[in-house]
Amino acid sequence: MPRYLRNFIIALVVIAALYGLDFVFQGRMINPYFSRIIMLSGIAITLAVSLNLINGFTGQFSIGHAGFMAVGAYSSAYFSVSYGASLAETLGGGTLGWAVALGAATLIGALAASLAGLVVGVPSLRLKGDYLAIVTLGFGQIIVVFLNNIEAVGGARGYSGIPIVKSFFWIFLIAVLTIVVVYNIVNSAFGRALISIREDELAAEAMGVNTTRYKVMAFVISSAMAGAGGVLLAHFDGYLNPKSFEFIKSFEILIMIILGGLGSIVGSVLGAILLTVLPEALRGFAEYRMVIYSLLLIILMIT
Structure with missing residues (x-):
């Protein structure tokens, strides 16, 4: 069987499986609480795998992933609030209209984040060492400050009224x-x-690899995928707050890939699921939850 045909069949099977599971989730056949955790795990997978491209496979150290996530989230949310409904209605409304509107919002969020990645990456990736970590950390904090002061997207109050799309499929x-x-x-x-x-x-470099070019390209792709993750988060709850994108969020994503193993896609997926499920699994321990969570993270790291 030709490779392209095999890949096409696999793609159809995956899409059919996702659509079938989406029907199960939309039909509330699963407890809404567990459904929420599963979907948040899906968003975390996108963020962790995208960060692993630059930190794990390229060997650079970025700790501002939440900043690119915020760029994608807010740009797509602004599009959806301002133009999404009209675009969906122009296409007749219904599932098709909103699917196109959400697809356009995802592309806009990913493109905005990739442009931010290009602006940050070009000057910082020409240097070696930990400069990228310093620049990306600063970028993430600058984005939070900007969002807190831009009234068009709610400022410090947060941005509400975003169309909610809790779709397992998407x-x-x-x-x-x-x-x-x-x-x-x-x-x-x-x-x-x-x-x-x-x-x-x-x-x-000695073998002729244009290291700056490759690092910037990887960084831009990673940023675009982080932006797509931000789009999903923005439309998941229909509300955004700048506090959700502070440096703690970047460290959370970083821990996911370190826990799963730098340079491992499967590890990134497992780390994302674990760090999404673990805080929820410890809710029964009330005020001791975060203490136990921190201790478990330390144990997992050293083992």
Whole structure:
């Protein structure tokens, strides 16, 4: 069987499976609380796998992923609030109209985040060492300050009125696409160049690899996927607050990939699920929940 035909069949099977599971979730056949946790895990998978592209496979150290997530979330939310409903109605409303509107919002969020990644990455990735960590951390905090002072998106009060789309299909379609894109990048010539940069950047340069170009490209792709994750989060609850994107969120995503293993896609998926489920599983311990959560993280890290 030709490879393209096999991939096409696999894609159809995955889409059919996601659509079937979406029917189960929309039909409330699963407890809404568990449904929420599962969908939040899907969003976390997108964020973790995208960060692993730059931190795990390229060997750079970015700790501002929440900033790019915020850019994608707010830009898509503004589009949905201002133009999404009219676009959906123009297309006749219903499932098709809102699917196109959400698809457009996702593209806008990913594009805005990728442009932010390009602006941040071009000057900082020319340097070596921990400069990227410093720049991305600063970028994330600057974004939060800007969002707190932009009244068009609610400022410090938060941005409400965003169309709510709690779709298992859409959330996990983006997660699957993120995994597929990163997997194909890693197993391509482009991916081998990224891994060579991670292992020894000077040797990669000596072999003719344009390290700055490859690092910037990986960073832009990672930022775009973080923006897509932000789009999903914005439309999941219909409300955004700048506090949700402070540096703690970036560290949370970073812990996911470190826990799962840098340079491991499967590890990123498992780390994202674990760090989403664990705080909820510990709710029964009331005021001791975060203490136990922190201790468990330390134990998992050292083992």
